[in-house]
Amino acid sequence: xxxxxxxxxxxxxxxxxxxxxxxxxxxxxxxxxxxxxxxxxxxxxxxxxxxxxxxxxxxxxxxxxxxxxxxxxxxxxxxxxxxxxxxxxxxxxxxxxxxxxxxxxxxxxxxxxxxxxxxxxxxxxxxxxxxxxxxxxxxxxxxxxxxxxxxxxxxxxxxxxxxxxxxxxxxxxxxxxxxxxxxxxxxxxxxxxxxxxxxxxxxxxxxxxxxxxxxxxxxxxxxxxxxxxxxxxxxxxxxxxxxxxxxxxxxxxxxxxxxxxxxxxxxxxxxxxxxxxxxxxxxxxxxxxxxxxxxxxxxxxxxxxxxxxxxxxxxxxxxxxxxxxxxxxxxxxxxxxxxxxxx
Numbered sequence: 001x002x003x004x005x006x007x008x009x010x011x012x013x014x015x016x017x018x019x020x021x022x023x024x025x026x027x028x029x030x031x032x033x034x035x036x037x038x039x040x041x042x043x044x045x046x047x048x049x050x051x052x053x054x055x056x057x058x059x060x061x062x063x064x065x066x067x068x069x070x071x072x073x074x075x076x077x078x079x080x081x082x083x084x085x086x087x088x089x090x091x092x093x094x095x096x097x098x099x100x101x102x103x104x105x106x107x108x109x110x111x112x113x114x115x116x117x118x119x120x121x122x123x124x125x126x127x128x129x130x131x132x133x134x135x136x137x138x139x140x141x142x143x144x145x146x147x148x149x150x151x152x153x154x155x156x157x158x159x160x161x162x163x164x165x166x167x168x169x170x171x172x173x174x175x176x177x178x179x180x181x182x183x184x185x186x187x188x189x190x191x192x193x194x195x196x197x198x199x200x201x202x203x204x205x206x207x208x209x210x211x212x213x214x215x216x217x218x219x220x221x222x223x224x225x226x227x228x229x230x231x232x233x234x235x236x237x238x239x240x241x242x243x244x245x246x247x248x249x250x251x252x253x254x255x256x257x258x259x260x261x262x263x264x265x266x267x268x269x270x271x272x273x274x275x276x277x278x279x280x281x282x283x284x285x286x287x288x289x290x291x292x293x294x295x296x297x298x299x300x301x302x303x304x305x306x307x308x309x310x311x312x313x314x315x316x317x318x319x320x321x322x323x324x325x326x327x328x329x330x331x332x333x334x335x336x337x338x339x340x341x342x343x
Contacts, residue, residue, distance in 0.1 A: 064151050065108045070101035074108065077115040081134055088137040092192065092332050093169045094120070097268045099247045107151050109135075109144050117144040119152050121164070126234060129156070130165045130336070133178075140174065149182050153341040166337040176335065184337025188313055191320070193328035195308040199297045200290075200326060207291045209263070212250040214243055220250055223262045227278025242266075250276060253292045260288055263296050270306035277310070293326050 070078065078096040086093055100122045109117030116136040121129045131152055135144045149166075156164055166184050168175035179186075212220050217239055224239075225232035242248040247268045253261040260283040264276035274296060279289045300308050310328055312319045 063110050064147060065110065066151065066155060067106050067108070069103070070096075070106055074106075074115075075101045077108075078106075078118050078120075081115055081118055081136060085134045085137060089172050089174070091169050091172055093172070093175075094132045094134055095269065095271070096120070097247070099245060099266070099268055103241065105129075105155055107148050107155070109148055111139065117148050119148040121152075123238065126238065128163060128165055128338075129161065130167050131339070132167050145178055146182065149339070153339070153343075156341045161341060163338055163340045166339050168335050168337060170333040170335055179335065179337040182339065183343055184339055187336050187338045188315070189333055189335050190311050190313050191330045191333050193310050193312065193323050194331045195297060195301075195327055196329045197327040199301075200294050202295045202298055203291065205291050206255050207288060207295065208254050209251045209292065209295055210254065212243065212252050212262075216250075216252060217243065219259060220252060220262055223252065223259060223280060224276060224278060226280050227261065251292075251296065253279075253288065255283075255288070261292055263292050265296065265300065267300075267303075267305060272300045272303075272305040272308050274300075274308070274310040290322060290326065293322065297326060 067074070075096055075098065082094045082096055085091065100120065104123055105121040107119040108115055116139045117134070119131055119133040121131050123129065133145060133148055133152075135148075152164070156162075165187065166179050166182070168179045168184075170176070170189070217236060220243075221232050221236040221239055224235040228235075239250070243250060248264065248266050250262060250264040252259055253263065259280075261279035262276060263274065263278075266273045266275055274293070277289075277293065279292070297308060310323055311334075312323060314320075314333065
């Protein structure tokens with residue numbers, strides 16, 4: 001974009017924002033437009049050296065920047081803020097990763113050049129995306145969280161998303177209060193469980209686990225859709241993005257060449273999460289799930305991951321019992337609040 005076009009627009013945005021400071025949505029739209037025009041994410045240095053540009057107006061007046069990826073500097077800022085927030089309330093909430101930096105939607109709230117608020121949708125392409133929000137403990141009760149939520153609603157509306165889930169750790173008193181204050185309705189609760197102790201050794205059986213590749217996308221998406229009882233399109237698009245990532249791996253479980261289930265792992269920063277674990281309905285009740293899980297977990301132990309984790313809905317008693325029998329223990333829990341974007 002030429003400078004002769006940038007300057008008049010920047011002047012208009014700055015003037016309009018001073019006259020109508022409540023119209024924060026305009027600044028978010030401008031931020032998105034400039035990200036598209038420049039064709040790449042901008043770091044803090046590029047935000048400040050373009051005096052008179054639209055980005056300077058957005059950062060100075062709106063303080064919120066929306067990006068689809070995170071630069072190295074932005075990821076480090078998010079990690080630092082998340083670590084401070086986790087330590088402040090002894091939480092196990094948000095842990096920004098390099099994988100997250102390459103996808104999703106991210107909203108940054110800057111105070112001068114310091115990141116004091118951050119809201120992220122780590123994964124795109126799901127019908128009801130999950131949002132995580134953190135605010136500097138020393139800067140709370142100043143409207144930062146609400147500003148980020150307003151910007152998140154605007155971002156979702158532009159993408160045709162009518163509602164999303166705000167994730168809040170149950171033991172965070174401030175997080176629960178914030179979720180309710182912004183109109184969230186608790187939809188469900190999930191436990192995070194950590195492997196503590198030794199899981200059972202894999203038994204001699206007919207189960208075989210084979211790591212999936214791009215040729216298995218359709219089969220894997222079908223197994224997930226049948227196991228979790230939701231549309232196959234939801235899984236296919238996510239698998240298409242993730243299956244080539246170095247942090248993701250997916251396995252198909254078979255018995256006598258018949259595919260009966262699947263399991264996945266996402267591993268980074270000394271942590272390995274067991275994900276996408278499902279067994280087709282007609283093959284349940286035969287111990288296959290336990291065999292799939294023990295093979296996977298013992299394999300991860302041999303790789304020396306510091307933490308091996310799995311998450312499960314609190315009302316899924318069958319899964320809870322299985323995970324406990326495989327040496328997983330509940331360490332924390334999370335509420336998922338439904339947020340409507342038209343409120």
